[in-house]
Amino acid sequence: MPTYDENDLATQAPTEAPRTESVSQNTLPIPGESDDGPIEVPATRSSISEAHKYMHNLSVSPSMKERRGSRNSFGTALPIPRSKRQSRLSSVAYADGRPSRPGMPPIQPTRELLASQIQDMSAEKVTKAKDMAFVFDIDGVLVHGDRLIPEGKRTLEILNGDNELGIKIPHIFLTNGSGKPEAPRCEQLSKILGNPISTEQFIQSHTPMSALAEYYKTVLIVGGEGYRCREVAEQYGFKDIVVPNDIVAWDPTIAPYRVFTAEERASSRPRDFSQTNIEAIMVFSDSRDYATDMQIIMDLLRSENGRLGTMAKDPVSQRIPIYFSQGDLLCPSEHWTPRMSQGAFRIGLEAMYRALTGVDLERVVYGKPELATYKYADEVIASWMEVIHNEEKLPKNIYMIGDNPASDIVGGNMYGWNTCLVRTGVYQGEGNDDDNPASVGVFPNVLEAIKTAIKRELGEEFKFEFDEKINPVLHGDRSSAAAIE
Numbered sequence: 001m002p003t004y005d006e007n008d009l010a011t012q013a014p015t016e017a018p019r020t021e022s023v024s025q026n027t028l029p030i031p032g033e034s035d036d037g038p039i040e041v042p043a044t045r046s047s048i049s050e051a052h053k054y055m056h057n058l059s060v061s062p063s064m065k066e067r068r069g070s071r072n073s074f075g076t077a078l079p080i081p082r083s084k085r086q087s088r089l090s091s092v093a094y095a096d097g098r099p100s101r102p103g104m105p106p107i108q109p110t111r112e113l114l115a116s117q118i119q120d121m122s123a124e125k126v127t128k129a130k131d132m133a134f135v136f137d138i139d140g141v142l143v144h145g146d147r148l149i150p151e152g153k154r155t156l157e158i159l160n161g162d163n164e165l166g167i168k169i170p171h172i173f174l175t176n177g178s179g180k181p182e183a184p185r186c187e188q189l190s191k192i193l194g195n196p197i198s199t200e201q202f203i204q205s206h207t208p209m210s211a212l213a214e215y216y217k218t219v220l221i222v223g224g225e226g227y228r229c230r231e232v233a234e235q236y237g238f239k240d241i242v243v244p245n246d247i248v249a250w251d252p253t254i255a256p257y258r259v260f261t262a263e264e265r266a267s268s269r270p271r272d273f274s275q276t277n278i279e280a281i282m283v284f285s286d287s288r289d290y291a292t293d294m295q296i297i298m299d300l301l302r303s304e305n306g307r308l309g310t311m312a313k314d315p316v317s318q319r320i321p322i323y324f325s326q327g328d329l330l331c332p333s334e335h336w337t338p339r340m341s342q343g344a345f346r347i348g349l350e351a352m353y354r355a356l357t358g359v360d361l362e363r364v365v366y367g368k369p370e371l372a373t374y375k376y377a378d379e380v381i382a383s384w385m386e387v388i389h390n391e392e393k394l395p396k397n398i399y400m401i402g403d404n405p406a407s408d409i410v411g412g413n414m415y416g417w418n419t420c421l422v423r424t425g426v427y428q429g430e431g432n433d434d435d436n437p438a439s440v441g442v443f444p445n446v447l448e449a450i451k452t453a454i455k456r457e458l459g460e461e462f463k464f465e466f467d468e469k470i471n472p473v474l475h476g477d478r479s480s481a482a483a484i485e
């Protein structure tokens with residue numbers, strides 16, 4: 001029979017701390033302090049959490065190779081689409097065969113002509129303008145949720161051609177946001193920002209995960225509101241998509257605390273999951289029900305090759321891979337302090353997995369600041385260059401504009417981009433961030449950041465306005481003017 005030894009009982013004896021008046025008013029009473037209160041029984045285990053023994057270091061190990069344990073997964077490799085995602089699906093052609101310009105305002109012949117004349121005469125500046133690009137984080141830089149940050153609108157106007165050259169300065173959007181398809185998200189942002197935003201210049205945390213559709217047939221997609229992430233996965237080309245509700249509808253006992261509504265049952269797609277191998281788990285967005293999602297994920301990770309109703313004999317070789325679309329621990333919201341995000345959910349799973357199996361969970365995390373996401377951004381910038389300037393090339397001077405030193409800035413710095421930190425979002429510190437300083441500097445808002453970057457590349461005198469009344473003939477040299485006439 002187990003017995004308690006001296007040490008067990010002796011731990012955590014409350015010590016009498018010196019008290020001041022003001023502290024004692026706000027201090028909870030310690031059980032057993034008063035003679036007539038409840039009886040104090042010492043704890044038999046330490047009051048300090050044991051999480052450390054279940055945790056493993058995330059991305060700091062110099063060699064990630066040894067982490068590759070499962071035959072099923074890519075280990076340290078994160079597949080991204082090769083290039084030209086969606087193969088210009090969002091482009092539509094005019095009746096006369098001219099391609100439309102996704103994300104661009106309708107063509108205004110006079111202005112276009114005028115701008116091209118001015119660009120003809122400023123070849124050097126034009127080259128420089130095409131050799132720079134901006135990558136914007138969205139939340140905390142251009143918008144707060146559904147609210148516009150006023151300088152965001154003006155920023156995009158300048159980059160869409162309201163500048164002295166009338167030229168489009170390449171820019172894309174790179175967000176750790178998730179949970180709905182790219183098209184409606186771009187539509188919503190276009191409205192808020194009063195500038196067109198194309199799906200072809202837009203990367204959410206799960207966008208590069210479309211590459212995974214080539215590798216796995218049946219996948220569990222976790223997170224997001226309702227069935228929006230099922231929709232996202234369908235658009236990415238996943239063939240057989242399962243969401244947790246499908247599994248709960250098949251066997252409600254799998255999630256004992258879940259209250260499953262009739263409506264949820266009707267909209268789910270149950271099948272006999274004891275006959276299906278789920279090949280991979282993809283957390284696309286924040287879980288709306290940690291208890292159910294964690295239980296189902298854990299059941300699958302511990303199963304034989306993703307077959308519910310089985311238990312793997314070897315937790316490593318029979319384990320299916322799990323992917324997370326991003327790793328942010330916290331996410332700002334209307335609440336006074338940031339709310340837990342996918343990173344917190346993942347760490348919970350890792351600790352549970354370790355506690356239940358004794359081995360570390362192998363997993364892949366996409367999103368900023370992961371290298372794969374930045375490499376994918378390069379592909380998107382080059383391909384967007386072709387859309388706006390007919391040259392599929394990667395500009396040399398890329399500027400990341402973000403509000404979060406721990407994702408936007410550290411990722412940009414590691415990737416060799418110029419980085420600008422803005423103060424309209426999570427970063428509120430004095431001066432530059434100590435741990436991950438932005439290479440170009442800290443700015444009160446996005447407009448100041450892009451103006452500084454453009455002046456660095458195109459000269460201090462560069463004007464942030466297109467002059468409709470300008471007469472290019474009077475501004476160029478004679479030979480160029482003659483050619484236009």
Ligand SMILES: [Mg+2]
Nearest residue numbers: 137139140403
């Ligand atoms: Mg942000």
